[in-house]
Amino acid sequence: MSKINLLPKNVAELIAAGEVVERPASVIKELIENSIDAMASQITIEIQRGGITYIRITDNGIGIEKDDVPTAFLRHATSKISTDSDLESIGTLGFRGEALAAISSVARVKMLTCTADSTEGTHYSIEGGVEQSFEEAGCPKGTTIIIRDIFFNTPARMKFLKKDVSEGNACTSVVERIALSHPEIAFKFIRDGKTTLTTSGDGNLKNCVYSVLGREFTNSLIEVADENGGVRVKGLTCKPVFCKATRNSQFTFLNGRLVRSGTVIAAVEQAYKNSAMVGKFPAFVLYLEIPLDTVDVNVHPAKTEVRFSDEKRIFDSVYVAVKNAITKSDTRPEVKLTEPKFNPFENVTAREYRQQVISVEEKPKYIPEPKIEQKSPVLRSRTNFDFMNSYSIANEKGEKIEVRPTPKTDLEKVVEVESKSESPRLQPIVEDKPQIVLIGEAFSTYIIVQMNDSIFMIDKHAAHERILFNKLKTDQKIEVQALLTPITVKLSSSEYDSLIGNTGLLENGGFEVEDFGNSTVIVRGIPSFLTGEDINSVISEIAEGLIKTGKVSVERQEEIFHTVACRAAIKAGNIISRTEMQSLAEKVLLNKDIMYCPHGRPVAFEIKKRELEKQFGRIQ
Numbered sequence: 209m210s211k212i213n214l215l216p217k218n219v220a221e222l223i224a225a226g227e228v229v230e231r232p233a234s235v236i237k238e239l240i241e242n243s244i245d246a247m248a249s250q251i252t253i254e255i256q257r258g259g260i261t262y263i264r265i266t267d268n269g270i271g272i273e274k275d276d277v278p279t280a281f282l283r284h285a286t287s288k289i290s291t292d293s294d295l296e297s298i299g300t301l302g303f304r305g306e307a308l309a310a311i312s313s314v315a316r317v318k319m320l321t322c323t324a325d326s327t328e329g330t331h332y333s334i335e336g337g338v339e340q341s342f343e344e345a346g347c348p349k350g351t352t353i354i355i356r357d358i359f360f361n362t363p364a365r366m367k368f369l370k371k372d373v374s375e376g377n378a379c380t381s382v383v384e385r386i387a388l389s390h391p392e393i394a395f396k397f398i399r400d401g402k403t404t405l406t407t408s409g410d411g412n413l414k415n416c417v418y419s420v421l422g423r424e425f426t427n428s429l430i431e432v433a434d435e436n437g438g439v440r441v442k443g444l445t446c447k448p449v450f451c452k453a454t455r456n457s458q459f460t461f462l463n464g465r466l467v468r469s470g471t472v473i474a475a476v477e478q479a480y481k482n483s484a485m486v487g488k489f490p491a492f493v494l495y496l497e498i499p500l501d502t503v504d505v506n507v508h509p510a511k512t513e514v515r516f517s518d519e520k521r522i523f524d525s526v527y528v529a530v531k532n533a534i535t536k537s538d539t540r541p542e543v544k545l546t547e548p549k550f551n552p553f554e555n556v557t558a559r560e561y562r563q564q565v566i567s568v569e570e571k572p573k574y575i576p577e578p579k580i581e582q583k584s585p586v587l588r589s590r591t592n593f594d595f596m597n598s599y600s601i602a603n604e605k606g607e608k609i610e611v612r613p614t615p616k617t618d619l620e621k622v623v624e625v626e627s628k629s630e631s632p633r634l635q636p637i638v639e640d641k642p643q644i645v646l647i648g649e650a651f652s653t654y655i656i657v658q659m660n661d662s663i664f665m666i667d668k669h670a671a672h673e674r675i676l677f678n679k680l681k682t683d684q685k686i687e688v689q690a691l692l693t694p695i696t697v698k699l700s701s702s703e704y705d706s707l708i709g710n711t712g713l714l715e716n717g718g719f720e721v722e723d724f725g726n727s728t729v730i731v732r733g734i735p736s737f738l739t740g741e742d743i744n745s746v747i748s749e750i751a752e753g754l755i756k757t758g759k760v761s762v763e764r765q766e767e768i769f770h771t772v773a774c775r776a777a778i779k780a781g782n783i784i785s786r787t788e789m790q791s792l793a794e795k796v797l798l799n800k801d802i803m804y805c806p807h808g809r810p811v812a813f814e815i816k817k818r819e820l821e822k823q824f825g826r827i828q
Contacts, residue, residue: 229310231369232259232358233378238307239353240386243267244393244464248350249409253383254398258375263355271323271351274330278342281317281334283309313337314365315358321351336361380404384420388493389461391416417444417493425457425491430537432492434529437521438499441529445476445492448483448534448803449810457491462503467514472496475526482677482766483534485808494526644797646790653780657793661817664797668784670805671796673777676737677806680769686718689736695743698728703751710754710764717768721747737776746775770806 229235236253243251246269256262272280283306311317312334322329329347333340359366369375376399387395387407394409407419418426428450433442443461446452460472472494480490502517516522647656647663655666680686699707704727707714714721718735731743738746753767778784784792796802802811821827 229314229358231378232263232375233382235259235263235311235315235355235358236265236379237382237386238311239263239265239355240383242307243269243351244386244390246270246351248393250394250396252396252398253379255376255379256400258370258372259355259379260358260369260372260375261356263358264352266350266352268348268350271326271349272319272321272330273323274326274344277319277321277330277332278339281308281312281332281339309337311355314360314362316356316360318354318356319351320345320347320353322347322349324349376400385459385466387420388416388459389464389466413442413444413493413495421457421493428491429493430533432494432529432533434525434532436525436528438502439521439525440497441494441526442497443492443494445494445530445533446490447537448480448485448490448808450491451480451484451488451808452491453488455489458489459493461493461495462514463497463500465514469514469516469522471516471519471522472526475523476530478763479527479530479534480808481763482770482806483804483808485804488808490530492530494530496522496526498522641798644790644794646786646793649789651780652783655789655793657790657797659797663815663817663820664793664812665815666793666796666812667780667805667809668778668782668789668792669780670809671792671802671811673773673805673807674802674811675792675795676776677769677773678801680717680773681766686716687736688718688720688733689739690720690733691731691743695731696724696728697731697744697747699748699751701727702755703727703748704729706754707747707751710768713761713765713768714750716765717772719747719768735772735776738772741775746771749775766806773806 232255236255236259240251240253243265246267248267248269250268252264252266254262254264308317313336316335317333319332320329321332328344330343331345331347332342359369380397380399383395383397383405387393387405391407391413392409392411393407395405395407396403397405405420407416414426414429417429426444428446429444430447431443432445435441446457455473458473458476460467460469462469476490476492476494477484484490498516503514642659645658647658649655649668650665653668655668655671657664657666707721707729708723711721718733718738719731720733722730722732724730729747731747734741734743734746750768750771753771754764757763757767778792796812804810818827
């Protein structure tokens with residue numbers, strides 16, 4: 209029969225260390241959080257070989273009194289809480305008092321610390337939980353901790369560490385996230401002798417994000433700032449067109465602590481619904497400030513998971529803040545053209561240019577105007593020379609030749625006058641609205657128009673889909689087309705349940721659907737603009753969408769509208785008249801609510817006149 213034994217102190221500490229020290233990155237996290245709690249404004253982190261052999265954390269915080277130094281390395285020794293009531297409103301990052309004890313039990317640790325009112329500092333050394341030295345020493349204000357040889361006394365854990373590069377990357381990730389959490393602190397990260405990250409510590413969030421995540425990511429972000437019901441939400445979130453393929457670029461900070469919160473993620477993604485492309489996820493850096501007594505941070509040993517006392521209040525606050533930011537800051541995507549290639553003639557005079565062109569192309573001394581045979585009146589193309597009485601060019605000998613333009617024929621004059629008289633009728637100018645000039649259509653899919661100093665390319669399917677979707681959402685009553693012959697649709701059991709449970713929402717969407725039993729429904733009416741569509745596939749698609757959608761009735765209603773709008777919209781390749789293209793373009797460009805289709809694809813792209821002029825070398 210086995211006997212219950214009380215574990216020796218060193219064995220118990222090794223087990224406890226596993227809750228805090230999983231790898232070098234977890235050591236760095238705990239020590240940086242201690243520096244932040246010590247009110248440091250500058251923190252430097254240095255690692256070698258992925259942090260396995262060397263970690264150094266230096267801060268300019270308040271330091272530790274000499275007599276408190278040995279106590280700091282004991283388990284459950286902390287300055288941050290003293291009674292059970294303190295656990296109800298924790299405002300510091302660390303509070304359990306386990307970090308230093310756990311780290312020192314599996315590594316060689318040295319500490320140099322000095323308080324602001326001390327003339328001398330303290331040097332303390334501990335290895336494997338055993339004190340090695342404790343003495344006075346000269347050192348700057350603040351604290352420096354050096355960690356060497358993690359898991360030197362626990363080979364079993366050492367073998368689970370990854371390669372130096374992988375461990376170093378994990379350390380980098382931790383430093384970046386903590387740097388984002390405190391833009392008011394200047395961070396410096398040195399990896400194998402090379403500085404890889406510096407932040408200014410000026411408190412400017414965008415500057416901090418730029419330093420950590422780069423220019424491209426920062427340029428894709430818009431500002432979030434709102435406060436509701438005691439919950440303050442601020443930070444940055446991406447424009448819908450810049451959503452990512454994964455959730456790796458989502459950062460949530462609660463009262464200065466990096467956390468994982470399904471509530472926050474769900475609220476943000478719900479705010480992007482109908483704006484973000486399906487299958488894409490918003491990127492964001494959000495900071496939540498809430499009363500300390502409304503959140504429990506003592507849920508997980510790593511303190512990355514939290515529990516809210518009122519999840520709905522958090523969800524609503526985040527949703528409203530992000531939704532408002534998207535609505536206020538969203539603009540049409542603008543196409544940036546690549547830099548034009550070098551122009552060999554940009555630095556030559558007009559005369560030199562003419563001589564070079566004539567020399568290369570071996571122009572004859574005189575070029576008669578070609579005769580054009582035409583069966584119907586065609587307006588002749590005019591050059592700039594038509595506006596002069598005469599002009600001269602130089603031949604290869606440099607001699608000037610005077611050439612007079614051919615006078616216009618009576619037919620050309622008549623055509624020109626008629627075209628001028630018709631232009632106001634063909635391109636009406638609407639008062640108080642910008643003039644939208646239809647240029648044409650590309651690939652039977654993209655409408656091309658000019659408005660002000662920009663050219664817009666409009667995806668006619670995406671545009672029409674969004675217009676229909678908005679109409680479905682705002683119309684009080686959708687026109688229903690009764691079917692002469694009702695259609696029965698056989699579904700899977702899950703699809704059947706999803707439809708039968710939402711017949712009221714289907715009715716709001718213009719469908720008359722009844723239960724026909726045996727996983728079958730009968731359709732007696734459809735939205736009038738779905739006439740001609742395959743109703744079987746439409747109903748099946750709606751059923752599948754309802755299965756994937758949450759329980760909120762608003763989401764389910766919009767899912768039905770999505771399907772209807774997509775099916776009823778003009779398809780790419782469909783031929784429409786110029787009048788229809790003009791009307792569609794005006795609806796899109798004169799309505800700022802039409803930016804994305806319900807699935808999140810952009811409706812239109814803008815190319816500014818300035819971008820085109822750069823390409824043709826007109827401007828630099």
